[in-house]
Structure formats: structure tokens, C-alpha cells
Amino acid sequence: MVKVVKNVVCPFCGCLCDDLEILVEDGHIVGTKNACRIGHAKFMHFEGSVRYTEPLIREDKKEDFKKTDYDRAIEEAARLLVESKLPVLYGFSSISCEAQREAIMIGERIGAVVDNTATI
Amino acid sequence: MHAHPRHMGRYSVFARGFFRERGRKDRTVVVVDPRKTDTAKLADLHLQVEPNKDYELISAMRAVLKGHELNVDRVAGIPVDTIYAVVEACKKAQFGQLYFGMGVTMSKGKHRIIDNAICLIQELNAYTKFGLMPMRGHYNVNGFNQVMSWLTGYPYAVDFSRGYPRYNPGETSTIDLLLRGEVDVMMNIASDPGAHFPQKAVEHIARIPLISIEPHQTPTTELSNIVIPTAFTGVEVGGVAYRMDGVPLELKKVVEPPEGVLTDEEVFKIMGKKIEEML
């Protein structure tokens, strides 16, 4: 059974088109209506595209990643940030305002530079 | 057309509205671009400006608006008659809007170009209603600038290292900090500096510990030490985002994220707690 989810807001560009219809079957997205080419690509899973579902970690960047759990990955990240002299938190433009707020609070607590893609 | 495929159809050019019943026919479109882009092909007037000459073009338009005569044949590669025509069209408009992209922020002159454009728009408002709006790339660039402004008073490039927020692009902006080699740890959040920063900045990122909050394999995750995947906002988790014109919209959750995958908000809450314990 294909279910149609109406009035979906497109999370690609600053236009935030809010008239998308997304076709869902068995919990998977099978198609879109009204979306542009890029919006469509955002919702569809493309064959061969790598999506990580578990945190990854490595000491040396030349080595391969090892899988780890969220607790250890976040703990290590927190440690790196706390021990850093001048950390930069960068990005932010593809997450919700609620998540942005949490990350900015972290930046303030550790004395970081907090910057988003408007900088470039 | 390329970066915002539905912008013209849905909002700016073809959309029919109360005052513009016939859509495209009731509007005049002027495109300034050194390339004859697909957008320019749809325009009434295309100003094929020479590279790095945007500032001159705007200055010439301001001069014409003030009633001065241009004593040359061309400015920035554009015949002066065309410039007279564009200024006249802008003055006669009932409601004009300037949409700008990276051409005016990255060409020679940088933010001075947009400074000049803001002056032009101010001066045009002596004749008619005219506004300007940046074409925001990612869907929530504006949201971050809003949230940051509520929290600190500044829109981006905020430096908390002295314990209070400081803002001075050129000094506290990411690219400059990376080029000067001052950054010793970087956390990249749902973005891809590996794909969009100039080589010299990426070289520094490759040298320091890098944490990526990112679900896909990207140039940036290739350089990372830690990758923390999260659910896709607007697909697997809801939240608020700001449209480029400053209207907040509620994103929808359409499907469940893969089992066990946390949201960005959850990751930052846990990280905040752990940091609090360590400090």
C-alpha cells in the first residue's frame, strides 16, 4: 500500500517549497511529487550511495574507520573539544533550529568559534 | 534555475498572485551574469557583466539614478543605453526585488559590492518599493543566522574564546582561521567543507582532529577522525527551518530513521552533558 504524505517541506534549498507529496510504502520512500530534481534526490535513496548508520572512529586519518557506538564516539568528540585551545564548530545549515541552539550552547561553554555556511 | 530550481516558478517570476494575475507576463526580469545561464535565457534583459566588474555596474546604475550622464560607451562590458533602460525599468516598477547570490559576495570587491547594491536599493526606494534578498543555499542557513542572532546578537562567525561573543568576519570567520592555522579541532555539522572550501583551508582541516556529524560519505568524512551519523532532518525527524525570506516553517517527519540512529538534537544534548562533566 502506497501512502501519500502531503504538504511536506523540502529540506534542500532556501526556498523551502512546502507543497511536496512523498510516496511511502512499508516505511520506505518510493517516490515524490512536485519536487525539483535536487529535492527528489534528497528524498530518494540512490543505489550505491553510502549512508552511515553507526558511528565511526579512527586515530590516524590514513587508517580505515572502525565501527563504534554512540556513547564512545560522542565521549571522544567531547574530549577532543574540551582539550582543544581553539575549536571551530562549522556547518549548521542543514539541521533544525532546535539542534542549532543545542550546538551553539556547546560552543559557548567550550569557548569555540561558531560559524555557518553563510561565511562562504 | 540551477541552485534553486523552483524559485522562479513558485515565488519570483511565473507565480500568479493578487497583483500579478498573469504571472510572468506581468513581470520584468533582469539577469546580471557573465554567463548566458538558463535563467538569463528566460529574462527580458540580460546584463552580461564582465568578471569582477559588478561594483562598477552598480555604481553606474546609481549615477544614472541620480541623473548623471555616463560619458563612456560601455560600463563593465554593458552598453550604457542598456544601463539607462534598466534603471528606468527599476524606477517604473511597482514593486522590485533584487535576488543576489555568490557573484556579489565572491567577486572582486566582496562585501563592498553588496554594500553598493544596498545603497542602490535605498535610493530606488525614493521612487518605488524595492527590496533585496540573498538566495540562501542550504535550507536552513537563514535559521542559523536567526538563532545565532537571538542568542548572541551576531549572525555567524561568532568567537566565544574570550568568554563573550565577538564578531569580526575576516578574523573570526572559519576560512581565515583555517588559513592562518589557528584552529586545533574542528567539528563539522551536516556540511561539507571538504567539498566547498579552497584547497589551502582543506589542507589545514586534514592536519587537525576532525569530527563530522553527518550521515553520508562525503569529502569531509574522508578526512574525519570521528563520524557521528544522524537522522535526516525534514525526512526522518521534524523541526523548524527558516525560509530565505525569514518565514519559519515546520519540517515534517516522513519515515522512521534506521534503527538506533539518533537525531542531531539528541547527539548535541548528550555531548553537552558529557562536556559539562569534563569541565
Added chain:
Amino acid sequence: MKFLLNTARTIWQGEAIEAGKNLEMYRKAAAVCYLNREDMEKLGIKEGDVIRVKSKYGDVVVYAREASEPMTEGMVFMPLGPWANLVVSPETDSTGMPSFKGVPVEIEKAEGEEVLSMVELMRKKYLERD
């Protein structure tokens, strides 16, 4: 031959970054340089040939494509991405904003050379350079 390089988004590059940057689709969309037809004739290259783009800041090997959106004389165009980044200017003039437009570059044929995939490029250019 000398040109001024312009960079920006294209819809194909946009589609590929949302579909997956590890895909061949991304290399096809972003590891390219668009030239005006007359310039391709002068350089003696055709659609799909491998060329080297060189600037003061670095060099990169990409595919040549004919521009469907003609440019002012002396301009070439690359979509944003790790390939274009190797040649654009990092200079911000103390504004925080680098210069991705109007960068002087030189273009030559690079027959037989390999256009790196995203993963190879990041590894070779950034991780294994020293």
C-alpha cells in the same frame, strides 16, 4: 591558453550531492570544466576530453564539456566541488569570503591522465601528500 575561471552550482552537481557524493554521478557532474565552443576548437579538444586546469593555487585534471550556457570571452566554468577547490583562490581580503570567481587559470590537454574520484582525490591530495 589563459582564462578566467568562474565557479557556481549546477543542477546536476546539486542532484549528485544529495544523491551521494561517493557515486560516479558526482564525478561526472563536478569533475568537469565547461568551455565556450570557440575555445575548445582553439585548444583542439572535444567533449569529454581530459584537460588540466592550473592556477597559482594548484592544478586539477577534469573532463572538458561544451558550455550550454555561453560565457563572456575568455571565461571557463567549473561546478563547485573538491575538484574546483584545488584551483580557486583562498584569498579572503580579510572578509571571511574566499574568491571562487574570476580566478586566472591556464588550461591544457592532459590526454591519458586520470580524473580522480572523490575518495581518491581526498586521499591523494590531502592525506597522502607528505
